[in-house]
Amino acid sequence: MMIPVRCFTCGKVVGSAYEPFVERTGKGEDPVKVLDELGLDRYCCRRMIISHVDLVDELMPFD
Secondary structure, eight states: OOOOSBOTTTOOBOGGGHHHHHHHHHTTOOHHHHHHHTTOOSHHHHHHHHTOOOOHHHHGGGO
16 A cells, blocks of 8 residues: 555654655665665654555556
8 A cells, every 4th residue: 555644653754755765775775774864763664664565556456
């Protein structure tokens, strides 16, 4: 599904960091360094980005 806009725990906006995270880690950058540079310092916010599974493409044929 879509990435949540805010962290469930602290309420910080994390939705805008997902696309840059995927692009940069896809190019081979270290995920820890990318999350630090995107300003995601709390482990709850990091969890939101790292544990997200993008299922939109898999569910679209059933729409």
